[in-house]
Amino acid sequence: MDPKSRDCVRRGCARALTAIALLGLVGTPPAASAPPAPRPRVGLALGGGSARGFAHIGVLQWLDEHRIPVDVVGGTSMGGLIGGAFATGMSPTEIRALVDSLDWALVLSPDTPFVYKTFRRKEDTRAFPSQLRFGLKGGFRLPSGLSSGEQVDLLFDRIAAPYGGSVPFNDLPTPFRCVAADLRTARPVVFDGGWLAQALRATMAIPGVFSPVRIGDQVLVDGGVLNNVPADVVKDTGLADVVIAVDVGADLSYKKTSDTIFSVLGETLDVMMRSGTVRALASADLVLIPDLKELAATDFGKSDDFVKQGYAAAAAQAAALLKYAVSGADYASWQAARAAKRRNALPAPSLIRVEGLGARQAAEVQRRLKAHVGRPLNPQLLDRDLLLLTGAGRYDTATYRYAAEPGPPVLIIRVTPKPHGPPFLSVALDLQNTQASDVEATIRGRMVLFDVLGAGSEGRLDISVGNTMAASAEVYRPINGTGLFLSPRVFAERRDAPLFVDETYTAEYRRRSAGAELDAGFAAGRVFEARFGYAWEQLSFTKRIGENTLPFVDGMQQFATVRAVFDNQTGPTIPQRGVYLWTDLRRYFRIADVASPDGATMAEADRAWSGEGQGTWYHPLGSRGRLFVGGGGGTWFGHTALANPFTLGGPFELGAYYTGELRGSNYLLANLGYFHEIARLAEGALGRLYVGAWIDEGATFEHLNEAKFQTNANAAFVLESPLGPVFVGGSVGAQGRYRIYVGIGPFLRR
Numbered sequence: 001m002d003p004k005s006r007d008c009v010r011r012g013c014a015r016a017l018t019a020i021a022l023l024g025l026v027g028t029p030p031a032a033s034a035p036p037a038p039r040p041r042v043g044l045a046l047g048g049g050s051a052r053g054f055a056h057i058g059v060l061q062w063l064d065e066h067r068i069p070v071d072v073v074g075g076t077s078m079g080g081l082i083g084g085a086f087a088t089g090m091s092p093t094e095i096r097a098l099v100d101s102l103d104w105a106l107v108l109s110p111d112t113p114f115v116y117k118t119f120r121r122k123e124d125t126r127a128f129p130s131q132l133r134f135g136l137k138g139g140f141r142l143p144s145g146l147s148s149g150e151q152v153d154l155l156f157d158r159i160a161a162p163y164g165g166s167v168p169f170n171d172l173p174t175p176f177r178c179v180a181a182d183l184r185t186a187r188p189v190v191f192d193g194g195w196l197a198q199a200l201r202a203t204m205a206i207p208g209v210f211s212p213v214r215i216g217d218q219v220l221v222d223g224g225v226l227n228n229v230p231a232d233v234v235k236d237t238g239l240a241d242v243v244i245a246v247d248v249g250a251d252l253s254y255k256k257t258s259d260t261i262f263s264v265l266g267e268t269l270d271v272m273m274r275s276g277t278v279r280a281l282a283s284a285d286l287v288l289i290p291d292l293k294e295l296a297a298t299d300f301g302k303s304d305d306f307v308k309q310g311y312a313a314a315a316a317q318a319a320a321l322l323k324y325a326v327s328g329a330d331y332a333s334w335q336a337a338r339a340a341k342r343r344n345a346l347p348a349p350s351l352i353r354v355e356g357l358g359a360r361q362a363a364e365v366q367r368r369l370k371a372h373v374g375r376p377l378n379p380q381l382l383d384r385d386l387l388l389l390t391g392a393g394r395y396d397t398a399t400y401r402y403a404a405e406p407g408p409p410v411l412i413i414r415v416t417p418k419p420h421g422p423p424f425l426s427v428a429l430d431l432q433n434t435q436a437s438d439v440e441a442t443i444r445g446r447m448v449l450f451d452v453l454g455a456g457s458e459g460r461l462d463i464s465v466g467n468t469m470a471a472s473a474e475v476y477r478p479i480n481g482t483g484l485f486l487s488p489r490v491f492a493e494r495r496d497a498p499l500f501v502d503e504t505y506t507a508e509y510r511r512r513s514a515g516a517e518l519d520a521g522f523a524a525g526r527v528f529e530a531r532f533g534y535a536w537e538q539l540s541f542t543k544r545i546g547e548n549t550l551p552f553v554d555g556m557q558q559f560a561t562v563r564a565v566f567d568n569q570t571g572p573t574i575p576q577r578g579v580y581l582w583t584d585l586r587r588y589f590r591i592a593d594v595a596s597p598d599g600a601t602m603a604e605a606d607r608a609w610s611g612e613g614q615g616t617w618y619h620p621l622g623s624r625g626r627l628f629v630g631g632g633g634g635t636w637f638g639h640t641a642l643a644n645p646f647t648l649g650g651p652f653e654l655g656a657y658y659t660g661e662l663r664g665s666n667y668l669l670a671n672l673g674y675f676h677e678i679a680r681l682a683e684g685a686l687g688r689l690y691v692g693a694w695i696d697e698g699a700t701f702e703h704l705n706e707a708k709f710q711t712n713a714n715a716a717f718v719l720e721s722p723l724g725p726v727f728v729g730g731s732v733g734a735q736g737r738y739r740i741y742v743g744i745g746p747f748l749r750r
Helices: 003-026 049-064 078-087 092-101 119-127 151-164 198-202 233-238 250-254 259-283 301-315 318-324 328-341 360-370 379-389
Strands: 043-046 070-078 134-136 144-145 176-182 189-190 206-210 214-216 216-220 240-247 287-288 353-357 395-402 408-419 424-432 440-450 458-466 469-478 484-501 504-524 528-545 554-568 579-589 593-595 608-621 626-633 647-648 663-664 666-681 688-700 710-721 722-732 740-745
Touching: 003 043, 043 049, 043 078, 043 233, 043 379, 043 688, 049 078, 049 240, 049 554, 049 579, 070 078, 070 233, 078 151, 078 176, 078 198, 092 250, 092 301, 092 408, 119 360, 119 440, 119 554, 151 379, 176 198, 176 233, 189 198, 198 214, 198 216, 206 360, 233 240, 287 301, 301 318, 328 484, 353 360, 360 379, 360 408, 379 395, 484 528, 608 666, 626 688, 647 688, 663 666, 666 710
Parallel strands: 043 070, 043 240, 070 176, 144 206, 240 287, 353 408
Antiparallel strands: 134 424, 176 189, 176 216, 214 216, 395 408, 424 440, 424 740, 440 458, 458 469, 469 484, 484 504, 504 528, 528 554, 554 579, 554 593, 579 608, 608 626, 626 666, 647 663, 666 688, 688 710, 710 722, 722 740
């Protein structure tokens, strides 16, 4: 190779070596770095199960403590309530505080609480303390549920109020879905927007317990009937990459089948619900099953136990759950985004609009609620006023929401009349052995009619069949909203009454009375009523059993009467607190004749005064104790009462004596005792069982200096049941005298 060629090769190699060197120094350009993979979005499906649903709070608490964001939540029944509260931006701690603050006996109560009833509805409840109330609208009709769900409605209204009358559920702080079942089409209904409170009410409309929710042609009940753990619904939102389901009813399918008709029916329903749940759970990536075998679906008072089991169920799946946890900064960012979408303000309504009623009734509701216009809404005060509205017995529920349209805030009050009445029929069964060794039985009914003589008027028709035969009719006519009223009444009664002489059962009389009365009076709110009236009564006592030498009563009575009643107690049987007082003062202008079998009339003045009064005071001792003081007295003011004596005997009136055994022209009575609540049915919504003990002191007499006061010691079990009070007790008096008594129905005669 010539020198020139060698030079070219040398220079080419040098350039190649230089390029290789440079490549070695710089290295291969790095590939572009990929963005971090987005975290999987977590969806939560919360199942139904009544009080068992409190376990969901424990799951939410564990997820919150371990920084696992929930991007979408769905629920059915109680799972819908917990999920809906979470979706509005509430934290697990806030949800737990809400649950603990609720009086579930009131929330689940089949009726408006006693304290919110009008005076006349309190009278009805005292006379008919059972839950056997029916409608007669278009024939005999049962209510569509044990409870109208009014208290539940108000709870949901409070949760949903800041979000108005309509909102897309994707726009809530956490997107939300809940499930109901349509009875008309037998299909599930998924709520993804609208009035949040109505959606929550529909998903919790437990068949037979709460009335269904009607929306257009839909008749909606608890979604657990068709889809109790809506994991598929959460998956179908497209907002979750991973679905975690919480099944609080899983262990119900493992119960040992018993052979009673009720257990078989109940377990059949469980199986039907489980089949839908199994299908829905196929969409879940992880299923949490809290251990709730020792807890019942009605244990609403054990929320702490449910929460602990829910927390434990999440902790047991920590390995599977923690892979969805995020850093502290990312979790704080997620919380801030939720908080930014949360609404808390309840603006002052510019006006109130009433739905569901005619123009006249709507105007009356607006008048009663006008204090809420022009000031920030106070949910507690509004709840009270709506309960007072339904306490008149005309309406099933009264709910509220803000109007969805733009402009000044408008508060909409939705009032739902009772679908099965008026008229309404209350029924009671009275059984007792307190009068003699035989059991007495009476079936009583009261029909209540509204607007019989103009707006606000009422009619009552009472019928009793059995040992006591009675009928009465009353019309109540208020006067222009002044509190004044007129009330005419006609009545007839026949009952048998024993006669004791020196504590010996001597005879049995049949007492018949019939007459009419015209009253005028004044009613002050829910707690007080006073009446002045004049009555005509045909009265007779004829002997059924006993000697022919005994006297009888037959004749017309006429008297004027002044009566007053004060009632602010919290219940008709064993209230938690409050005072009940009544007084009756009469001026007789004619008294029925008392005659011996030979026709001779026994002396008794036509004109005389009589007066009587009784009262009870209850006071709570702890959460389950009830201290009570009671008593009363009556007098004929020096007159000897032959036709109309006062009587004592029976429970709370010297119980060691038969009902009506002690008789006299005057009496004094005092009671002091204590009741303790030992059990609850459905957290008290269906009744409570008490054990109590008390002392009676009293006597009947003609002259006070001749009175033989008796002291009786008493003890009893009292069950407030759907059929009315069930009373089993005994009394011990002087000289070893004692009585054992059993009864159903009101155990106070007056």
